[in-house]
Amino acid sequence: MATSINGIGTTFYGQSDFESDGSFITTKWVIFAYLPIVPTGSLRVRYAEDQGFFSTGTSYEVLMELPIEIPQVLRIWGYVLSFGLLLSLLSKGPDAIWKFVIFGGMAALPYTLRRYAKRRAEAGTVDLPPQRKTGTAPAVKTRLEDLPRVSTCPKCRYTRKPDDYAPAWQCPSCKVAYNKVSN
DSSP states (O other): OOOEETTEEEEEEEEESOOTTSOEEEEEEEEETTEEEEEEEEEEEEEOOOOOTTOOSOOEEEEEEESOOHHHHHHHHHHHHHHHHHHHHHTSSSOOHHHHHHHHHHHHHHHHHHHHHHHHHHHTEEEEOOOSTTSSOOOEEEEGGGSOOOSBOTTTOOBOOTTOOSOTTBOTTTOOBGGGSOO
């Protein structure tokens, strides 16, 4: 797992692709002064139960190791760089009150987006990719319970297991969307 001492070591940054079971994708980073330097891998995890009264830190149950999640890495680097730029602008100029408002909004942004994504996952709604055969249709929102349950992938013939953590519309083995493969 990730360990750091005084901001030097490894840690997990980022949470995306929430599922209704509470799991999400996070990225493990090499950090220096708490700043993410190099991503080393992405994982699908969920929070583990606390070990005891005096436990410190966050424990995760690792469900699946994934390749590095590039969009998450770019979002984290972009956030850190823009936050650093905003901090450098705070000390300049006499009318800094609006800068502090922007600073507060930016500090609350990850929490707000994460809360929104968790609510969507708990509600069980997903965005399905648009169908290309009918033109440029907008993404369809549906409930997970309304999706057809496919037990065997029509492309790779993988039989889905109850403990697979891929979305109901996607094959856990070859990652293809079931509705994109003809039987």
